[in-house]
Amino acid sequence: MSERMDSATEAFVTHRNLLFTVAYEMLGSAADAEDVLQETWMKWADVDLDAVREQRAYLVRIATRQALSRLRTLGRRKESYVGPWLPEPLLTAPDVAEDVELADSVSMAMLLVLETLAPTERAVFVLREVFDLEYDEIAEAVDKTPAAVRQIAHRARAHVAARRPRGVVSAAETRDALEAFRRAIETGDLQSLLDLLAPDVVLLGDGGGVVQAALSPVVGAGSVAAVLGRIAAAASLQPAQVNGNPALILRLNGEIDTVVAVRIDEGLITGLYAVRNPAKLSRVEQETAVSR
Structure with missing residues (x-):
């Protein structure tokens, strides 16, 4: 035994x-x-x-x-849930970024795209596209026929392709954008900040009804810059590797207050994801291992 x-x-x-x-x-x-x-x-x-x-x-x-x-x-x-729901951020090891497909699949931007899939579509997409399981293996996992799984995979792939970031962005590009973003906020350089933001940038803040955060998406470079200016005034911003991608951890009085991840399309920040709900911040104190 x-x-x-x-x-x-x-x-x-x-x-x-x-x-x-x-x-x-x-x-x-x-x-x-x-x-x-x-x-x-x-x-x-x-x-x-x-x-x-x-x-x-x-x-x-x-x-x-x-x-x-x-x-x-x-x-x-x-x-x-009170206000926008965002995935729980994970502090990940630097080597996760080296597996580009894995890093992309656990990124905040991709997880939010996966949220728009039906449960079975999400399972099929993850098992096929990320973990490369055979259709018959996936069929057993989701209680469907292999033929049905192929159809679901095709549908999910098209759905994700229409919503994922438009071009592949290297970790270095994201890091550079975040560094410029951090400098602009810390120096209060509004014009530099606006230059980094796409005109239709969207900021999602997840406070979970526990801490203050916008209850609906903040849209547009001017509005987003105004919110960021208020948030960062009393905080320190530290670069970190979150969900396999460069991100910023915002601390107030030494305590983690917010994790900020970004989506970049064609060189501009198009999405900002600010997780503030304290119940979701425990996984950024120490690394979580993810693998394929």
Whole structure:
């Protein structure tokens, strides 16, 4: 019995970071992803390992099913959320940025695009496009036929392509834009700030009804610059690697107050995502491992 449990534990630990990443990309919440891992482990511990051909695929299937169930519950919770809902930011290791596809898939901008997919579409897209699972493996995970999964994948791919950032932006470009952004805010140089913002830039602030944040999107360079000027007056801004991409952590009196991620299109900042809800800031105190 103990030998079987040792084998089950070893397999689970080997794939833990992958399973967390699958669940996080489906849910946008590290806390919920951790709950999915707990549920996955409990189910995995009861599995007859001798009957499992491919442990990684089997574990991904369990985690996907648990995440899908939780995603439907989360959807109801988000309907009553106060103000814009943003994904829970993760402080990630520098090497995540080296895997461009992984970094793109966990970025704030992409997670918000994934929010616009139906639950099954989101699961299929993540498993196929990010983790490169075969259609028959995905079919078992989402209880569909492989033919149906192909159709869902095609539809989800087109949906995401129409909404994702228009061009590939290197980490260096994003870092440079954020550094210029930080300098403009800290020096109060409004014109430099406006020069970085797209005319139709959108700022989303997530306070969760717990701390102050705009209850609706702030749209337009002038309006966004005015809000940023007020926010940063008493704060220090530090560069960080968040969700595989350069971001800024805003501290007040040494405490983390806000995590700011950006979306850049054609050299200008088109989206600003400011997470202020204290319940979502615990994962920027220390690195979280994500992997494919």
